[in-house]
Amino acid sequence: MKVNILEYLIEAATELPNKCAYFDEETSYTYSGILNEVKAIGTKLIKKLNVKCRPILIYMEKSPAVLAAFWGTVYSRNFYVPLDTNMPDMRIRLIVENLKPAAVITDMAHYDLARKFSNTVFIFEEMIETPIDEELLAKRLSTAIDTDPVYVLYTSGSTGVPKGVVVSHRSLTDYIEQFCKEVDIREDDIIANQAPFYFDASLIDIYCTLKAKGTMGIVPLEYFSIPLKLLDFLQKYGVTTVRWVPSAMKMVSTFKGFKSIRPDKLRKIIFGAESMPTKVYNYWKANYPEAVFVQIYGPTEITGVCTYHVVDKEYSDDEIIPIGKAFKNTEVFLLDEDDKLINRSEVVGEICVKGSCLALGYYNAKEKSDEVFVQNPLNPYYNEKIYRTGDLAKYNERKELVFVSRKDFQIKHMGHRIELGEIETAVMALSNMKNACCLFEPDKQKIILFYESDAYDDITIMEALKKRLQRYMLPNVLYKLDKIPLLHNGKTDRVKLKDMAGIKK
Amino acid sequence: MDTIIEILKGVHPEIDYESETGLIDKRIFDSFDVVNIVGELMDEFDVEITAEHMIPQNFNSAKAIYALIQRLEEE
Numbered sequence: 001m002k003v004n005i006l007e008y009l010i011e012a013a014t015e016l017p018n019k020c021a022y023f024d025e026e027t028s029y030t031y032s033g034i035l036n037e038v039k040a041i042g043t044k045l046i047k048k049l050n051v052k053c054r055p056i057l058i059y060m061e062k063s064p065a066v067l068a069a070f071w072g073t074v075y076s077r078n079f080y081v082p083l084d085t086n087m088p089d090m091r092i093r094l095i096v097e098n099l100k101p102a103a104v105i106t107d108m109a110h111y112d113l114a115r116k117f118s119n120t121v122f123i124f125e126e127m128i129e130t131p132i133d134e135e136l137l138a139k140r141l142s143t144a145i146d147t148d149p150v151y152v153l154y155t156s157g158s159t160g161v162p163k164g165v166v167v168s169h170r171s172l173t174d175y176i177e178q179f180c181k182e183v184d185i186r187e188d189d190i191i192a193n194q195a196p197f198y199f200d201a202s203l204i205d206i207y208c209t210l211k212a213k214g215t216m217g218i219v220p221l222e223y224f225s226i227p228l229k230l231l232d233f234l235q236k237y238g239v240t241t242v243r244w245v246p247s248a249m250k251m252v253s254t255f256k257g258f259k260s261i262r263p264d265k266l267r268k269i270i271f272g273a274e275s276m277p278t279k280v281y282n283y284w285k286a287n288y289p290e291a292v293f294v295q296i297y298g299p300t301e302i303t304g305v306c307t308y309h310v311v312d313k314e315y316s317d318d319e320i321i322p323i324g325k326a327f328k329n330t331e332v333f334l335l336d337e338d339d340k341l342i343n344r345s346e347v348v349g350e351i352c353v354k355g356s357c358l359a360l361g362y363y364n365a366k367e368k369s370d371e372v373f374v375q376n377p378l379n380p381y382y383n384e385k386i387y388r389t390g391d392l393a394k395y396n397e398r399k400e401l402v403f404v405s406r407k408d409f410q411i412k413h414m415g416h417r418i419e420l421g422e423i424e425t426a427v428m429a430l431s432n433m434k435n436a437c438c439l440f441e442p443d444k445q446k447i448i449l450f451y452e453s454d455a456y457d458d459i460t461i462m463e464a465l466k467k468r469l470q471r472y473m474l475p476n477v478l479y480k481l482d483k484i485p486l487l488h489n490g491k492t493d494r495v496k497l498k499d500m501a502g503i504k505k
Numbered sequence: 506m507d508t509i510i511e512i513l514k515g516v517h518p519e520i521d522y523e524s525e526t527g528l529i530d531k532r533i534f535d536s537f538d539v540v541n542i543v544g545e546l547m548d549e550f551d552v553e554i555t556a557e558h559m560i561p562q563n564f565n566s567a568k569a570i571y572a573l574i575q576r577l578e579e580e
Binding site: 248 | 518519557
């Protein structure tokens, strides 16, 4: 049993020091190569920072070097918090206010920006020149325990402030041990990484590679707009495994990409983070009849995966692929509105999760944590926490879970989890904004914003929102209204707005 | 042309599509925008846009997209 994820790295670097571990089109690391940089960074942090179990922001352009920054942080027994370098200033400020990081690790290119977030800023290119102090590192690592946080990942928050999900080494090692076993990730696997590192969909890529001593290549973001380049990458590097969001897989099917290039080593195809259009799945399956297809489901709060489904039967284009059954060492159950357990099929309830996968809560947000990480209502006898996902599901006749909808205003857009409330809060923060409401049109995947203002028009409101919101949160369709319709109780009349936008119920 | 601009506006309403010539190069459209747009173009014009067509030159401006659709309709 591993206590700290660095044990995997040390083991891989000892057994296979010269094997290519992580690469992109420009750079690559062997296992011993990355461990050396991790140790240099760790030494620097231990010597310069007199703290343990505190957050360190990682503000770097995506590359294999980011992983060295992550694990250098872990070596100092602190935890890493990756941020998107394209995140607008105002949103970063909200995160920094919540997190109060002990330091920032950045690259040369982002130094000037990073200095705005903290007084203690380390430059990656300088850190890796630090002489390694093996004794100091070993001593620090020997004090680590498996309930230490390993990372915090920020996700959208309905009140406008992003929520930082704190995950322990225990949860992460549990996840990757079980996942490598279930899906059989091996030493000869080459994984093509799509998901950003600030998004938990990247955990399989990064950590299953580490545990299996495999290889992970980062696919450049722009290749996902040019299918031939994307498929050429998979072919050129002999990629065996992908864990992509369905939107990325749709890229290939929309253009019938396999007609041009069909990467011949691909054999494990894992998808999750949003519902998979069955038509897209069928296109991939028809081209890879021998491959293993795995649907996974799990919010950031339960560390990766809580249900999975190895797709084992045919689905017609209008059927829904189930999210399946509980993941190993995880219990998943449905509760009805009175917190009673649901056993019958076709009855809808909230997905609840318990197990080592549960995050430690939201960082510096006790109230929010207490709302969803709660005592199991079915167990009055001893302390047992469950996570209430807010996702609604039911069992089908095969006793598989099938996702139904959300019980609140959270949406999945292009694989990203978004609270419509965060968008509305950003809109309402604009001066002279009278009222605003956001809706989502799931068929065409469009965020629709209704707003009421004398000061803004469609162009100026978008310019203002770009300074506050991630690009995937920006509305796609705008309606400027003289008056947003209200119900008698003063709340927004969403039904009327849905009508206006032509959204089916 | 109007139909194309209508489709593009349904993804990024704030862009001036008459003048913009760097939709892909300037990363105004990301891959997910591209997939949505192409899906709608194929439905609307009943053409097949394949991986070979998906190069930046064909999608950098509304005009370039219009020219591509015209080529495909003639085929």
